[in-house]
Amino acid sequence: SRITSSRKREHLEICCDRQVEAGFSGFDDIRLVHNALPECDMSKIDTGVHFLGNKLKSPLFIAAMTGGHPDTAEVNMRLARAAQHFNIGMGVGSQRAALENPELEDSFTIVRENAPDAFLCGNLGAVQLVEKGIEWAERAVEMIDAQALCIHLNPLQEAIQPEGDHDSSGCLNAICELCSSFKHPVIVKETGCGISYETAAKLWGAGVSAIDIGGLGGTSWAAVEAVRADRDDLAETGRIFSDWGIPTAVSLVESSRFKGPVIATGGMRSGIDIAKSITLGATLGGMALPLLKPAMTGEEALFKRIELINRELVVSMYLTGAKSCQELAQVRTYITGITGDMLKNNKIPELK
Ligand code: FNR
Numbered sequence: 001s002r003i004t005s006s007r008k009r010e011h012l013e014i015c016c017d018r019q020v021e022a023g024f025s026g027f028d029d030i031r032l033v034h035n036a037l038p039e040c041d042m043s044k045i046d047t048g049v050h051f052l053g054n055k056l057k058s059p060l061f062i063a064a065m066t067g068g069h070p071d072t073a074e075v076n077m078r079l080a081r082a083a084q085h086f087n088i089g090m091g092v093g094s095q096r097a098a099l100e101n102p103e104l105e106d107s108f109t110i111v112r113e114n115a116p117d118a119f120l121c122g123n124l125g126a127v128q129l130v131e132k133g134i135e136w137a138e139r140a141v142e143m144i145d146a147q148a149l150c151i152h153l154n155p156l157q158e159a160i161q162p163e164g165d166h167d168s169s170g171c172l173n174a175i176c177e178l179c180s181s182f183k184h185p186v187i188v189k190e191t192g193c194g195i196s197y198e199t200a201a202k203l204w205g206a207g208v209s210a211i212d213i214g215g216l217g218g219t220s221w222a223a224v225e226a227v228r229a230d231r232d233d234l235a236e237t238g239r240i241f242s243d244w245g246i247p248t249a250v251s252l253v254e255s256s257r258f259k260g261p262v263i264a265t266g267g268m269r270s271g272i273d274i275a276k277s278i279t280l281g282a283t284l285g286g287m288a289l290p291l292l293k294p295a296m297t298g299e300e301a302l303f304k305r306i307e308l309i310n311r312e313l314v315v316s317m318y319l320t321g322a323k324s325c326q327e328l329a330q331v332r333t334y335i336t337g338i339t340g341d342m343l344k345n346n347k348i349p350e351l352k
Pocket of ligand 1: 011012015063064065066092093094123150152189190191192214215217218219265266267268286287288289290292
């Protein structure tokens with residue numbers, strides 16, 4: 001667990017200081033239809049949403065990032081204070097290190113201490129779920145008194161790490177078992193390569209409560225591994241795979257053709273992207289990297305960034321004539337370029 005813990009800290013530093021974004025999210029190919037006659041009062045626009053029985057003030061979701069190293073506690077505290085202040089949801093980073101070594105729990109428990117009323121999600125890797133089962137899932141939720149548990153999938157990152165877990169057999173079965181007996185909602189999330197229509201069908205079939213698509217176009221774990229690599233061949237593999245995956249906008253359309261709610265994460269970079277994601281079927285729009293940088297600077301920088309994103313969302317809603325996120329979901333979009341081509345040439349009859 002000492003290795004897991006020090007890697008957490010290294011990840012934060014690399015993500016802040018180096019170029020770790022790769023690929024494209026597809027949101028540049030999406031355009032919201034402008035409404036020159038909004039016929040409403042911008043100050044009365046309500047960005048509130050319901051998600052898994054919780055009322056949130058904005059669809060902006062603080063995506064899973066950190067915890068598990070004493071140095072990450074301050075960042076988690078600031079993110080938690082933001083979640084509490086803005087009444088938005090937040091996911092913590094993988095709790096594996098703290099489950100292995102309870103001395104590291106403080107960097108997670110600080111989140112609930114600073115966000116007593118916020119919607120919080122725990123986080124565990126699918127591979128750990130296979131090994132440790134529901135006992136770890138329960139301990140992860142208890143640690144932060146979470147409302148839901150995220151199970152993350154990261155086969156690309158594991159595959160290119162020499163010390164990674166290269167056997168993902170049994171993940172779907174473990175998710176299925178967890179969903180059938182767990183008292184809390186289970187959210188399955190990718191971490192930068194997206195969820196396809198076929199994978200979404202399997203996950204909804206397993207009984208998940210929500211999917212976080214974690215698509216291509218934002219933070220690339222292959223790019224992070226390329227920076228971390230101490231061998232040229234490993235760095236090369238990381239670079240080669242840094243734009244592997246399904247663009248977030250495409251993954252979103254494919255995954256939201258089912259009944260359950262979807263979180264759009266991966267390369268969401270403004271309130272306009274959040275608005276676009278809602279018109280494509282998302283309930284929430286998650287951001288990691290854009291919030292990490294101000295969170296490392298300080299609480300004021302983080303609060304300002306979130307205010308800006310929320311304002312961009314409100315202006316987007318006003319300019320499409322949407323007074324609520326429900327109305328925004330009905331707004332028409334133009335889909336062009338590679339994103340349009342991918343959605344047309346996907347061989348999924350229902351999506352055409
Ligand atoms: C992450 N992400 C992540 N996801 C997860 O499920 N468990 C984790 O522990 C982490 N850790 C983590 C650390 C850091 C520093 C970053 C930037 C990201 C992935 C994250 O939740 C998200 O899915 C992707 O980063 C894509 O979103 P962005 O960064 O493009 O907005």
